Amino acid sequence: MTSSTTLPLHAGDPAKAKQHLDRAQQCEKVGDRDSAIEAYRQALAEHHAVDTVFALARLLDRVGEDEEAVELYERICFGQKPPVNALINLAILYEDMNELTRAERCLRRIVDEYPTHPHARMYLKDVMGVMEMTIDSDAQQQLVRKIAIENTPITDFELSGRARNCLKKVEIKTLGDLLRHTEAELLAFKNFGESSISEIKAMLAARGLRLGQALEGGQDQAFRREYLDYLKTQHDEAALSISVATMELSVRAKKAISLLEARTLGELACRTEAELMGLKNFGLTSLDEIKAQLAIHGLSLRPLE
Numbered sequence: 001m002t003s004s005t006t007l008p009l010h011a012g013d014p015a016k017a018k019q020h021l022d023r024a025q026q027c028e029k030v031g032d033r034d035s036a037i038e039a040y041r042q043a044l045a046e047h048h049a050v051d052t053v054f055a056l057a058r059l060l061d062r063v064g065e066d067e068e069a070v071e072l073y074e075r076i077c078f079g080q081k082p083p084v085n086a087l088i089n090l091a092i093l094y095e096d097m098n099e100l101t102r103a104e105r106c107l108r109r110i111v112d113e114y115p116t117h118p119h120a121r122m123y124l125k126d127v128m129g130v131m132e133m134t135i136d137s138d139a140q141q142q143l144v145r146k147i148a149i150e151n152t153p154i155t156d157f158e159l160s161g162r163a164r165n166c167l168k169k170v171e172i173k174t175l176g177d178l179l180r181h182t183e184a185e186l187l188a189f190k191n192f193g194e195s196s197i198s199e200i201k202a203m204l205a206a207r208g209l210r211l212g213q214a215l216e217g218g219q220d221q222a223f224r225r226e227y228l229d230y231l232k233t234q235h236d237e238a239a240l241s242i243s244v245a246t247m248e249l250s251v252r253a254k255k256a257i258s259l260l261e262a263r264t265l266g267e268l269a270c271r272t273e274a275e276l277m278g279l280k281n282f283g284l285t286s287l288d289e290i291k292a293q294l295a296i297h298g299l300s301l302r303p304l305e
Helices: 014-029 033-046 050-062 066-077 084-096 100-113 118-151 161-169 175-179 183-188 194-205 218-234 251-260 265-269 273-277 284-296
Strands: none
Touching: 014 033, 014 050, 033 050, 050 066, 050 084, 066 084, 084 100, 084 118, 100 118, 118 175, 161 194, 175 194, 183 194, 183 273, 218 265, 251 273, 251 284, 265 284, 273 284
């Protein structure tokens, strides 16, 4: 590696980093992968660069350390211009983990910019084929489970009197009602405190559920489409179509937007503050960043009804 693109993480000592990098490459050539991995780690400790992160992620992938490889690939793929090979490798790992939607998203980023890219098109076709094969068999089971979950009364679960009363006052009667609220929305209700929220979250987690989960369904997506249509009557469609990748945001804020799968400013404006605040590790600083960037184009997050 003769050059590398610096990641905006921290400054270090590029000269020392290159020494470790040269040693890592030499270890790889002779098949000493453990030593190569350690040398790459030392290089990154001195100076973060895209090429070094990619090399370490690729090597970890080869030795079966998929979890860390994914974390490193994600670090460089959430940027505005990620390396194509990093996106492809991350997509393959996602597919192996059965994270097909994420795999598709990675590959579409390549195809959108390079429509004739042979490898991206081939992998995307494979991923879409797997998705089509599984959707029919899974759909009926998912529908039955979804209906059963949503119709379960809150009274069927062991909750303290305080938590039950809080839910009753805001007319949350079934598990489906609860799953359609985020943590931020519940905290906004009067007398709903952290202790009740923690109790409810623990009850849901024990069943593999989480607050706001139902908002990921088709009904909420349809509502957002309707709101986007409304925005088009109030704002310039060119502004609504601007890619969120052009927004000047911190890594944490960009990651939150990627989790929401909002690709344009219009799609982002269809989300509420509560939806963003319900994301893990998302705080007021990131929220203010996003609101400020939307305001530049005369937009704002959707208000709660």
